[in-house]
Amino acid sequence: MALLVLGLGGLLLVVGFWWLLSASGQAPSPAPRWPPGPCPLPIVGNLNLLRVSQQDRWLMELSECYGPVFTVHLGLQKTVVLTGYEAVKEALVGTGQDLADRPPIPIFQLIQQGGGIFFSSGGRWRAARQFTVRALHGLGVGQGSMADKVLQELACLTEQLDSYGGRPFPLAQLGWAPSNITFMLLFGQRFKYQDPMFVSLLGLIDEVMVLMGSASVQMFNIFPWLGALLQLHRPVLRKIKEVQAILKIFLDERQRDWCGSVKSYMDALIQQGQGDDQEGLFDEANVLACMLDMLMAGTETTSATLQWAMLLMAKHPGVQDRVQEELDRVLGHGRPPQPEDQQVLPYTCAVLHEAQRFITLLPHVARCTSSCVKLCGYLLPKGTPVIPLLTSVLLDKTQWETPGQFNPGHFLDSEGRFVKRAAFLPFSTGRRVCIGESLAKMELFQLFAGLLQRFQLLPPPGISPDALNTEPTPAFTMRPPAQALRVLPRARPIQQGKH
Template identity: 40%
Template sequence: MILYSLYECLDFKSFLFLICLLLLLIDLIRHKNPANFPPGPWPLPILGNVFTNVNYKTVDQVAFLFLFFQLIEKYGTIFSVRNGNDKIVYVSGFKTVKDVLITQGETFTDRPVSHLFDTLYKGRGLSFNNGYSWRKQQQFSSSHLKNFGEGRKTLEEHIHRECYFLCGAFKEEQGCPFNPLVKVNNAVANVIGSLVFGHRYEYDDVDFQKRLQMSAESVFLTGSVWNQLYDAFPGIMKWLPGPHQTIISNYQELANFLKEKVEQHRQDWDSNNPRDYIDAYLTETEKRKNDTEAGFNIESLVWCMVDLFEGGTETTTNTLRWALLYMIKYPDIQEKVRAEIDQVIGSRPPTLSDKANMHFTNAFIHEVLRKANLVPLNMARTARKDTTLGGYFIPKGTVMITNLTSVLYDKHEWETPDTFNPGHFLDSEGQFCRRNAFFAFSAGKRQCPGEHLAHMELFILLAILLQTFRFSPPPGEEPSLESQVGFTQAPLPYKLCAHLR
């Protein structure tokens, strides 16, 4: 009765004003930060900080770095933002990031629910899985990538074979300027493809090139504001057109392509003679048919393959592109790497065992990975329980994002963080030394399972390429080190010349 009388006394505008005021009050109470929660910029009602451009994916790299470090300067290495209904804590600096990834790694192991990717993965695979199932899937995949077949020998054979085709493709350019992207991307995809589904594709295969382009497009768009908006407002965004729908359709297309590979394998699968990851996984599925919580089934296999194939292609492709770019940018460094290859390996095929005697080459590869900064912001984690970090209270369920850029460029850990300097990984005697702040593959329990394979690929491919070619920029052109940032950071398209030695 009182509410009805109040309603009669108010005109429509006043009533609308009161409704808005009530909604704002509810939003304020609902999202009030607990005591001693990390500080951050004031969020907009309902929307949060979704349009504040805190996320590096919404702006160009220079603007992101300027904004991000402004926030660090204002709030410290631990600050918070709000994305829709989710509170997100950003963590920067080697010591604090190490605390999240390693010291308290068990607390921050889980992935938060990504509304966009949950429509596809549904908690399966490697990237968006949690708990017991994730641990078993991760253990199996890591073991396969390290020890498949005869282990290192088999992996080296795959890489040697593919590098033969890559060198042939480079030779076809006859020393003229060309963009190495397509050839390098196809070669890297063939290495991981040989391990995952036992097949390689020619560099002029139109269908395979289309799938690789779609995969690269998906990774780039995953780093866009559209992914952020979808996670903030899934109920609205799932009905709207836009790049977020392209992400979903591209991932589904890749999953369908890989599912066809699984069905082909099931027709002539022999558990005693595994040819690749699919065969090994099918065998593991039979062994674990009574362990349903481990999640070994055909659908999980498909999404594990999506993670391995896409992750193993995108990052290694861009690392090789950065390596070639740094070589033509710094020809003196290229000559030092080549001289070491000639001295230690000569003209025979390189093996991974050579790496221990090639300190400068190893340092060069690590510096490429550091300076290229392939994944500027790590994939999100979530707190599994209440904890503290840097003196702040972190409630259970809080989304955490570690700023890997701040680790790889930490001025307290690197002598010349903004300069390409292989000396970062050499001691006073010129011997290779791994640095504690080298988090190019993340760290801890969620560290990239393909790190071993990536290092092997990078070393052998670069060694063979430099045995075969001298690389230079096109005549009259100065190589640019500008980058484009999606989920990963890639060099802008460039051309080089590959001259036979």
């Protein structure tokens, strides 16, 4: 027994000596220097301070106490929050690839298994993003052919709104047009608004987005072990599986009938998977993950933004009148808006930009340091989750004259010309800038201008514009609350624009 103890002791001494020699040959990692922040409680961290419904506003309140860069403990996870234009810009533009990764968010890890476009990292993300940019360009995004498709969809939405004959209609129906444009890119076909598949997909997307913003999914992401025990993730996973089953049907049918012609994003994915893909970056699982990302993000963001913009027009009739006066003067009644018309419609563009600034549709999506990073004077270790809070940029008091008010003047100079603002970052910036930014901007302009050219937006009978509800509904994005509007056809203006 004594010999055994001596032998184990000797082995431990040898191992310890070897470790010291190995460690002495390596440069020691610099000690992290964390930003200040509220003192955490055991296990829950700072969750006792959290407001579930509007986390971005809670984080902005904390920044008033701890400065533009601070640390919060979401459970046991240290997370660095960046607020204000200067801090967010330094992080997203100045750090390059060091802050391009996503942290492993548990719910998205379950859904996408590290694949797709938006929540993947490293080489897999770069391959998917580069491919998607090429594919969208090949499908005409940013070109005249896409503008024509947007106008075709505008005509279908106009017909749908006309069918109400001035009666109230659900605000969500304004999202049908941008959603169908996404479906057209994804599947190579548009759907009639009454098509069961169209209705089913929109319903599932709506349910998933609401569940993603729920307290139960947030709790699952912070305490995945507890969330798994309580089955907090099950409702959203069930809905996601239904969406994936529909995407699989489309994919199988297209693979069976495909003749090599690329007419959709799905076709491009099939073609890519049939090429030289030794690393399996475009196997079926990742193809479905990319399709799911494009479906969810492409429908939700542009759809919700258009709804917000039109709701704000009904709430601010004076602004709506000025937009329509400009449209009448420049375009007249008959010529539909084209992307290039943005150059001669400064007030219309200012209003649309202000709507996006005012609503902050997607307040933040976390990043993750891929190496030890010096950021705003602090040293963050590899793997640190970082939240660039876009709400704080779009409401930054140093960048906007009246940040809490809907004020199109933020984007106009003293002579009424449109002014670009550096702090206008609804699509984020840097390596992770929104992949569909150019398409979304074109869609929003043509649909917004086209609808206001044709219709006057009003509240339902008996409701004043001031009474319209602009308090965001809890979801993955900051959605407008469900309510009704009505539209009346506008009289043909006396002065026609040049055709």
